[in-house]
Amino acid sequence: MLNPQRSFVRPLLAWHEANGRHQLPWRDPDRSAFDILIAEILLQRTTASAVAGAYLPIIARYPSPEAVVAAHPEAVERRIAPLGLAKRAEFICRSAERLLARHSGDVPHRYEDLLGLHGVGAYTARSVLIHAFDEDIAAVDTNVRRLISxxxxxxxxxxxxxxxxxxxAxxxxxxxxxxxxxxxxDDVCTARTPQCEACPFRERCRSPVYED
DNA sequence: AAGGCGGGGCT
DNA sequence: AGCCCAGCCTT
Structure with a gap:
């Protein structure tokens, strides 16, 4: 195989600089690890645009595990419910309790500790490590799976x-x-009708999916 | 290994 | 009407 850094990673980074969704609020470099954890839970099986419309009021209300624990669980659920999968409100409450009980209120840096949080699986744990703690690893979700596949x-x-x-990574x-x-x-290598004609890596892709 | 969760957008 | 979405928990 051709050097994947040259054939895939670098061109993808270049594409991202020009076309990425840089304005998504949880990507603000000033976000705390806790803000990022909340975002990743809200993003599970939920489109980024849906979360983008609800995120800022939520983290303004619940900027810390202390704030989550102090809130009424029903109030948390009411704020999550419009995004669907309302059980995630309970996940957030239980995770906040565990952060306070076992991690001094901080988001842990260890993968195993992150997995111990209710509602945090492999993808979410890795996302926190990547975006909050600068680990150079990858998190495989439905998009990454499709793209790499x-x-x-x-x-x-x-x-x-x-x-x-x-x-x-x-x-x-x-x-x-x-x-x-x-x-x-999300933009080019989409699930249903991938934009192969507009894909900058079309010639290097091992399985182009053309529309007719 | 499979089922359930869920509202909302897109085709 | 059906498919899909920054997955995870429960059975």
């Missing part, structure tokens, strides 16, 4: 896909790379 022609359900994604630019994959998969 298509470009490198590997089965979508293969275990090797996550390892491949990790290996692609560029030094010092893991967060940017993750955002680049998500934005590109």
């Amino acid at each position: 298509r470009f490198f022609d590997v089965p979508p359900d293969s275990d090797a896909l996550a390892d491949l994604a990790d290996a692609l 560029p030094t010092q630019r893991g967060s940017e790379f993750q955002h680049a994959m998500l934005d590109f998969a």
Whole structure:
């Protein structure tokens, strides 16, 4: 295979600089780790545009685990409900309690500790490590799975896909790379009608999906 | 391994 | 009408 840094990572980062969704509120570099954790939970199976419309009031109300624990659980649920999957309100409440009980109110840096939070699985834990703590790894969600599966022609359900994604994450630019994959998969390498004609990597993609 | 959760946008 | 969305928990 051609050097994937040159054929995939670098062009993707360049595409992202010009076309990325840089304005999404949870990408503000001043966000706290807790704000990022909340965003990642809200983004589970939920479109970025939907979360973007609800995010700022939520973190203004619940900027810390203390604020979450002090709130009425029903009030948290009312704010989450418009996004669907309202059980996530309980996840957030339970996670906030655990942060206070076991982590001094801080978002932990250890992967295993993050997984111990209710509502935090492999994807969300990795996202926090990437965006809050600058780890140069990847988080495989439905978008990243589709993009890598298509470009490198590997089965979508293969275990090797996550390892491949990790290996692609560029030094010092893991967060940017993750955002680049998500934005590109949302805009060009889409699930239903991928914009292969407009894809800058069309000639290098191992499985182009053309419309007729 | 499979089922359920969920409102909203897009085709 | 059906498919999809920055997944995870429960059974």
